[in-house]
Amino acid sequence: MMRRMQDNDRLSLPGGETTERQLTLAIWATAGKKMEFKPLPGFDPSLDNLQYYRAQQDIDxxxxxPGIYIGDGVTAKNKKYLKILGITHVLNAAExxxxxxxxxxxxxxxxxxxxxxGLQITDLPSVDIGKYFYIVANFIDEAVSSGGxxxxxCMQGVSRSxxxxxxxxxxxxxxxATDAIHLVRTNRDVHPNDGFLRQLAELDNRLRRQRLQLH
Structure with missing residues (x-):
């Protein structure tokens, strides 16, 4: 098993290894490219009254x-709003x-x-968030694949989440990884810290090698 993993790590990748710098550049490339103003999910933009406006002030x-929302900690505590959205699964990456x-x-x-x-992750480059990658992927997939x-x-909805x-x-x-960053950043101004980007680059390389072995 160890031999297979080592052989897998030596597989050369077409176009070379994904690096933290490439992912940082992907974030820079999408700076300011967030889609035009969109109404908050769950709110009807045609309604115009003060109470409705105030209800949106604490929502981020x-x-x-499709089926996946990123937000901040204040919004996460707004159970009434989450019910309006039809949320079935809540992932707190900053418990x-x-x-x-x-x-x-x-x-x-x-x-x-x-x-x-809930995952107790601090937003520091030295933190090993990678050990949770498959746990969170399975949890989110459980929601989306079941129609939820x-x-x-996290706290602000920009790095850990x-x-x-x-x-x-x-x-x-x-x-x-670069395509995923482009997609998410057209909908929200996210920017994982440098250490998280490095771990995403490592994940990208592992997944690319796995796909090479399958073909």
Whole structure:
């Protein structure tokens, strides 16, 4: 088994290895390319009254792929809004009570039918988020493949949550990392930290090698 893994690691990739720098450039290339203003998911843009406007003030949420939403911690705590969206799965990529974390857990959503997954990840380049890539991909896929919807969040909805969604698109939808970044960033201004981008590049190389072996 170890021999096979080592042989797999030595497979040369057409076009060379995906690097952290390439993914950083992909983010720069899409700077300012977020799609034109879109109404918040779940709200009717034709309605115009003060109460409706106020209801949107604390919402930060974008649908980045059919059935997959990225948002912030405040929106994640708005169970009424998540129900309006039809969310079936909530992924908190920043679970905890410390600064920069979102203090929710299974109990918080116990009065709903939503399935919850909480990961205690801090938004630091040194953190090993890669060990969760297949866990989050399976969780998000469970939602989407069953006709449900996943709300993926961290504190601000730009780094940890985005990294989880990118890993899902790469693992379950066979997207290259650069293509996944382009897709998500046309819908939301995300920018995973440098360490997370490096781990996404490593994942990209592993997945590309696996696909080469299958052909």
């Amino acid at each position: 949420c974008d649908e980045v792929y 905890g009570k410390r600064y920069g974390c979102v203090n929710t857990d299974n109990n918080y959503y116990a009065d709903t039918t939503m399935k919850y997954l 919807k996943a709300f993926v969040h 985005a990294t989880c969604v990118l890993a899902y698109l790469m693992i379950k939808k066979n997207m290259l």
